[in-house]
Amino acid sequence: MTLPVHWYRHDMGGAPVARGVAGDAIALLDACLVNGFNLRTATSVVVSAEVATMTFSSAFGWLQHQVIEVAGATPAALNGEKRVSTVVGNSITFPAPGVANGTATGTITCRTPGLGWSKVFSSANIAVYRAPDIAGTRMFLRVDDTDSTRARARGFETMSDVNTGTGPFPTDAQFSGGLVWRRSTTADTTARPWTLVGDGAGFYYICRASTTSNVVEWTFGDIASFVGADAFRCAIGGGESLTTDSSAAGLISRGGTSGCFVARASSQLGSSSRLFGFLADYQGLEYPHLPNNGLMLRESVCMESGSRARGTIRGFRRHMHDSSVNGGIFSLGQVLSATDGYNGLGLCLDGSSSTTLAFAGVVDLVGPW
Numbered sequence: 001m002t003l004p005v006h007w008y009r010h011d012m013g014g015a016p017v018a019r020g021v022a023g024d025a026i027a028l029l030d031a032c033l034v035n036g037f038n039l040r041t042a043t044s045v046v047v048s049a050e051v052a053t054m055t056f057s058s059a060f061g062w063l064q065h066q067v068i069e070v071a072g073a074t075p076a077a078l079n080g081e082k083r084v085s086t087v088v089g090n091s092i093t094f095p096a097p098g099v100a101n102g103t104a105t106g107t108i109t110c111r112t113p114g115l116g117w118s119k120v121f122s123s124a125n126i127a128v129y130r131a132p133d134i135a136g137t138r139m140f141l142r143v144d145d146t147d148s149t150r151a152r153a154r155g156f157e158t159m160s161d162v163n164t165g166t167g168p169f170p171t172d173a174q175f176s177g178g179l180v181w182r183r184s185t186t187a188d189t190t191a192r193p194w195t196l197v198g199d200g201a202g203f204y205y206i207c208r209a210s211t212t213s214n215v216v217e218w219t220f221g222d223i224a225s226f227v228g229a230d231a232f233r234c235a236i237g238g239g240e241s242l243t244t245d246s247s248a249a250g251l252i253s254r255g256g257t258s259g260c261f262v263a264r265a266s267s268q269l270g271s272s273s274r275l276f277g278f279l280a281d282y283q284g285l286e287y288p289h290l291p292n293n294g295l296m297l298r299e300s301v302c303m304e305s306g307s308r309a310r311g312t313i314r315g316f317r318r319h320m321h322d323s324s325v326n327g328g329i330f331s332l333g334q335v336l337s338a339t340d341g342y343n344g345l346g347l348c349l350d351g352s353s354s355t356t357l358a359f360a361g362v363v364d365l366v367g368p369w
Contacts, residue, residue: 002081004367005015005315006032006067006115007197007347009333013061014038014112017113017191018207020184023125024145025151028369032196033129034204036069038062040111042043045073045104050083051210052078052096054110061106062092062112065335065345065365069113070094073104115198121162128162132201139263140165144178148187149209154178155220157263169236169272170261179238179259181218185210191196195333197347197363202314204252205362206332206349215332217252219260223275223302224369225311232264233311235275237304252277252300252316252361253262260302266310274312275302277318294341297362303366315369316349318361336362 008015014037018027031035031037038061045054054070062068064087070079083290099343120140129141140159144338145151157167184192192206202221209216219237228235237252237260258276265273277300289296297317304310332349336342346362 004352005199008032011195016192019189020149020187022148023145025128025145034114034119036111036114038112042108045108047096047099048101050096053091055091059093068110070254071109072106073108074106095290123162126162131201134200137234140219149184151181152178153181169263171272175240176188180218181238182209223311224314229267256284285320315364
């Protein structure tokens with residue numbers, strides 16, 4: 001990865017689908033974490049005033065602000081990961097600093113790249129993934145996607161094959177079989193809206209499992225720990241119910257007390273420890289907030305116990321506004337910018353019902369986290 005943070009959404013061209021079909025979670029994670037998707041060949045790339053305009057023969061499905069990967073172009077500086085600046089008709093633009101004006105040559109391709117993760121083990125509808133960031137814990141994520149509506153997800157400190165590992169989180173005593181990563185409330189082929197954003201050490205996924213339910217969350221990866229040299233800061237979040245959406249579970253959805261576990265406690269000893277989000281501060285501000293005419297966001301702390309803060313959720317900021325008054329101002333997967341009072345680019349992660357769309361917070365799209 002050249003750009004540290006990538007995001008993906010169900011309405012991007014060639015994006016995988018999340019349905020009530022076994023194997024869909026694996027296909028989605030393969031596409032977003034590992035392989036990428038939507039490979040296209042450009043008809044032309046023209047540079048003017050250090051801005052490249054790439055044109056295609058037909059609609060392509062890339063969205064403004066998403067990361068693309070260009071290959072095959074001369075001059076070579078046009079190749080690599082770029083962030084889309086504008087989308088107009090069948091053309092996109094992206095920054096081309098230092099590139100002289102002119103038309104590029106070569107067979108030029110463009111695709112939505114994956115996050116650079118590895119799929120280290122697999123069998124039928126079961127996969128094990130590992131993050132690429134060598135500065136992170138690089139613990140293992142095992143996903144069993146054999147059920148039609150939900151996957152079962154669990155972290156491991158080490159793994160030697162698709163079914164064998166040490167240091168599971170959560171343990172069977174905490175929640176047997178791994179956390180619930182629901183795709184759909186019913187077994188059917190109706191596509192559900194989803195959003196995934198991540199980097200080389202972790203990712204957040206939000207999906208509406210039905211048109212009437214709250215959003216559901218999948219989380220895996222390192223937190224920003226308050227512990228020096230924390231070798232066990234990898235966390236996993238999801239549901240702790242086989243029969244309901246468990247939308248209040250995990251760290252980013254609503255900061256509940258269930259649905260998230262870290263590999264070990266801050267002592268670095270023992271086994272999996274429970275985490276939960278911390279919400280004990282003011283959340284009643286108006287939007288737009290008059291002093292800055294925009295959003296008020298705060299760092300989101302994750303707690304290891306009622307009085308012990310383990311760290312913060314990397315890249316994520318929770319809002320401080322009154323959801324009951326301001327529900328509906330943003331929607332799931334919406335990109336926020338200065339026009340919304342956000343300093344930079346952020347992705348709204350909706351954490352409430354499908355009727356009010358009261359949002360939980362914003363993930364930084366630029367990074368690094």
